Amino acid sequence: MNMTMVLPSRLLLKCFSLSTSPSHSTTLQDVASSLPQGIAKVVLKKGKTQLFKYGSPMVYSGAVDRIIGRPPPRTGDVVLVADGTEKPIGWGLYNSVSMFCVRLMQLEEETLSDPSCALNIERLLKHRIQAANNLRKNLALPSANTNAYRLVNSEGDRLSGLIVDIFDDVAVVASSAAWVEKYKPDIEDCINKIDGISHINWRPSVEILKEEGVDLSQSEHIPLACRPTVEVKENGINYAVSLEGQKTGFYADQRENRQFISTIAQGKRVLDICCYSGGFALNASKGGAAFVTGVDSSMPALELAKENVILNDLDPDTISFLKHDATDFMRSAASRNESWDIVILDPPKLAPRKEVLRNASGMYRNLNALAMKITKKGGILMTCSCSGAMTQSGMFMRIIQFSIQVNRRLSIPWMGTRKPFTLCILQGMNMYLL
16 A cells, blocks of 8 residues: 655754854953853863764763862852863853763853853853743744743753743743752743743752752752643643643643644544643544544543543543553553554653663553554554653664564655555654744
8 A cells, every 4th residue: 555654844943143253252261261260171081072062062971081170160060161172162060960060051152252141151041041032932932822832942942951831921940950950040030031921830850850969859849830720722722731740731842743633633533642631632623533532541631631621612522531551551452453543652751861761662662563553554653752862862763663563564654665554753852842
């Protein structure tokens, strides 16, 4: 059977700043020398410099040859990052505990064209958050149709470890780096200056921050959400978002993909595995699906999904949500030879760190193999991964290919082969997740 590949568009944006060099250039070393307090220098090993000059923001401890400066820098301190000759290539924020020794904030070339933020994290935060806000405005975010979007996307907006999602008038901050916790007041001050923001909900990633040397597990000072839920609109669909739910409460990075599902669901039977609050399921139903089933293991998530059905006046006879483990549900469906026209598989982050890639790959392989078994011949499987360690390593594609070879005579069409149903493969970690 000849089928065409269907792959929804993703918004991939990368912004470059181009400027001519001024007649008088100020180097990072010049700025450092003018400061009354000393600035430590992190010197890279030979052959490691280009990786960071090309834009990698996280300096692994294994790339560091030595640290110059007494007393040694403390976590959260501003440091210079230099090549083997001790010439600075940029500056960043130090961590004495994390495997990310430095998170680079600015390169030498940027300082030469504009030294105003050099070695000054407070000024840089104002500049970067304002730039992120201006970019979203240029992309018509927010709009009358959508008031849920990602304002700051960590490395995508060159603030590694900081994510800010906007839900109506609430800014939800996901903190996953020690420096973010240290400069929390400055970050909140920048966000409060953005028009339309009335509340900030701080969501520290407790387990990740432990690896950064910040232990909040016993803290009594983690603030509660300003209110339990907020109602938002995305592509004309209303959602109740739990401000105490998973991650920041809503997956803004899937907006274009959810809308894509609505364009192909007419008359189809649709299965949304790991549906959370029902984003894909709601779009399928709005798009005219004959029947939609959402499956999740979290009862609070399913309660939100059911609330969203009511918010959008959808026919409850054509959409249902079931509490099941994803693997158990798909295995049971496969044993009954039950299948769907469209299957969406969007599991939680199974590989939060590189150390667990091996175990996570087995879970991804099993989930995708089962999803393929319950997708009708000629149907569409949309499979997603939000594990950066998985997608950046290239393992996700290899897992999909292995699942294909083992379970069905199917291959990915851009490799020049045929397949009995269309496979949509979506990978996370875009440059900008909007």
